[in-house]
Amino acid sequence: MRRKPTGAYRDALAHADQLHTVSPFWYEATAADRVTAHPGAGDRTVIDGLHRAGIKVVPTVTESLDAAATARLLDDPKSRATHVDTLVRLATAHPYDGLDLDYERMNEPAAAPALLERVRTGFNTLITELCDRLHALRKECVAAVFPRSATRDDGPVHDYAHLGRTLDRLRITGYNLHNALDPVSRTPHFTYTEDGRQREVWYQDARGIAAHLPVLARYGVTGTALWALDFEEPGLWPVLAAAPTRGAGNMSSR
Numbered sequence: 001m002r003r004k005p006t007g008a009y010r011d012a013l014a015h016a017d018q019l020h021t022v023s024p025f026w027y028e029a030t031a032a033d034r035v036t037a038h039p040g041a042g043d044r045t046v047i048d049g050l051h052r053a054g055i056k057v058v059p060t061v062t063e064s065l066d067a068a069a070t071a072r073l074l075d076d077p078k079s080r081a082t083h084v085d086t087l088v089r090l091a092t093a094h095p096y097d098g099l100d101l102d103y104e105r106m107n108e109p110a111a112a113p114a115l116l117e118r119v120r121t122g123f124n125t126l127i128t129e130l131c132d133r134l135h136a137l138r139k140e141c142v143a144a145v146f147p148r149s150a151t152r153d154d155g156p157v158h159d160y161a162h163l164g165r166t167l168d169r170l171r172i173t174g175y176n177l178h179n180a181l182d183p184v185s186r187t188p189h190f191t192y193t194e195d196g197r198q199r200e201v202w203y204q205d206a207r208g209i210a211a212h213l214p215v216l217a218r219y220g221v222t223g224t225a226l227w228a229l230d231f232e233e234p235g236l237w238p239v240l241a242a243a244p245t246r247g248a249g250n251m252s253s254r
C-alpha cells in the first residue's frame with residue numbers, strides 16, 4: 001500500500017527553490033552490522049519526487065548506542081569496518097545522494113574523559129573511512145554535531161577540526177542553545193504558570209532568525225538547516241530567501 005505523503009514532504013516540494021538537500025529521519029544504527037529502518041524509509045515516491053524537484057536526498061542515521069558501546073565498536077578495526085560496510089550498503093540500496101550521521105547518544109559529557117577520548121578518536125576514524133567510501137561512489141558524507149563554544153561544550157566527542165576537513169557538510173545542532181542566550185539575543189520566549197509551577201518556553205520564529213542570520217554570516221557560518229520541515233513558521237521562508245545560499249531540511253515522520 002502506498003503511503004500518504006507527509007506534510008514535511010509537501011513542504012519540501014513547496015519550497016524546493018530554497019532547499020538543496022533533505023534528510024529524512026529514516027534509520028537508526030543499533031549494532032555494528034545492523035541499521036533499523038523506520039516506517040517510510042526508502043519510499044521511492046518521496047525520493048523520486050524530491051529528485052525531480054532538484055533536491056538531494058541524504059537520509060539521517062541516528063544511533064542507539066551509548067558512549068561505552070560506541071567506544072567498543074569503534075576501537076575494534078573489524079567491527080568498525082563492518083559498520084562502515086553496513087552504512088555503505090544502506091547508501092547504495094536506494095538512489096540516495098549520501099548519508100547524514102546524527103550520532104548523539106555516544107556523546108555523554110559527564111562520562112569519564114578517557115572514554116570520551118576513545119569515542120572521539122574512534123568517531124574521527126569512522127568518519128574518515130566512511131567518507132572515503134561514499135566519495136568514491138560520488139555520494140555526500142554529512143554529520144550533525146553538538147555545539148561547542150569558549151564557555152560551553154555540549155559535544156566533547158566531536159572534533160570540529162577533523163570533521164570539518166573530512167565531511168562535505170557539518171551541521172551544528174544549535175537549537176538546544178535557546179536557554180543559554182543573553183537577553184539581547186532576540187530569541188522569542190514566554191513564561192506561564194501550570195499547576196503552581198512556572199514554566200519557561202523558548203522558541204524560534206521568522207523575526208528571531210532574521211536577527212540571527214547576520215551574526216552567522218559575520219562568523220563565516222554558511223547555509224541553514226531546519227529541524228524540521230512542516231514545523232516551521234510560514235514567515236520563515238521569505239526570511240531565508242534573502243540569505244545568499246540554499247538550505248537543508250530534516251523530514252520527521254510527522
